[in-house]
Amino acid sequence: MDQLVEKFLSGDRRALARIISRVENQTPEGRAYVRDLFPHSGRAHTIGVTGGAGSGKSTLTGALAAEYRRRGHTVGIVAVDPSSPFTQGAILGDRIRMQDLTLDPGVYVRSMASRGALGGLAPSIDDVVSIMDAFGFDYVLIETVGAGQDEVEIAGTALTTILVNNPGTGDDIQAMKAGIIEIADILVVNKADHPGADVLVSQLQALLSLAPAGSRRPPILKTTAIRGEGIAELADAVAGHRAGLEHSGELEQQRAADARHQVLAIARAILLERIRRATPEEELDGLVRRVAARELDPHTAAEELAAAAGQ
């Protein structure tokens, strides 16, 4: 067995960190690690924390992790921040809000850059979460990039998705729009010490009451994460969500749906890679120039690329 895998399985955090880097870089070596370690995963409760930029996701994630520590559990955290679309560089600053956890041997925090992925996560997020799960953490918390209305990918990665809202960020029509609010398993009104928190809670309640009978009604909780208020209740709600899924038999269905989503995403990436490899860069350049000059439509150009890969 690979020495790094051996160390990983014995609980060496540096081995965990090194393997995550290789997985994140999506090298063949990284894929081999996922293959070796995937059978050890599947035990952790994965929890997504999403919401707007500045809504308090990092602080809430840190506070929730601290609550799990108080309850005697171990926690892995993956926090995603955006990569620059121009330089591909990134400032990863989520750790700043989680300082108290840095020296806790039961917590591991990893910052990830989105590296061009859409949807608020990073290209290798599912693999990195599997690796953390395989390491043996009881909970893996996944904090997304600051999300707006349509970043719903987290629902396919985490078992329980928490959507963080704040008072004073829009009227009830904002909340009525489709998208991110539909994937929330738990709605949190964070910064509940700010004016307007109760108004937002009643707006969200009113919104949920418009949903068709029999549809899911996510609980709405108030938190002031920076002071740890409402966090124990949030941890209880997360446990309640999982218990509900187990009780109804939906847990298996959701796992299958997530696996399907993941497998198709990887298959899509493999096919795209094949297409890119089948067509030399100059040829691709020529093709897109014709599209830019309106000599060729983009669908025909894409068909040509796909056909070249199929030969």
Place this chain on the structure above:
Amino acid sequence: MTAPGAPKIRVLIAKPGLDGHDRGAKVVARALRDGGCEVIYTGIRQTPEMVAEAALQEDVDVVGLSILSGAHLELFPRVVEELKKRGVDDVLLFCGGIIPEEDTKQLEDLGFAAIFRPGTNTQDIVKFVYDHVKK
């Protein structure tokens, strides 16, 4: 500087000690970001243990320390010691801030590959990182 999808250089920028002047650290973090690095910024008032632990968890290639309090000869050896204790022995170390010339040798002996003082062109720091880290 790097193509999308290519492995990125990961840099930890940290401020050990008690001074709260983080302007320089932020300027350097931003310059490295614009240079295509992934920069983990942990903020002010870090203990040597916290810096080393963050370097381990984030599996960084580079650790840059900023200090303006004058406590560098007190704190930097402890950061290096904490890194070693955790087996993090292959990171590129650099530092910056108010660091007297006569302390250069001692810091070099500790393993700091560069010291950037006030007035440094940020592009020199970016170039230093890319010259020293192979990805």
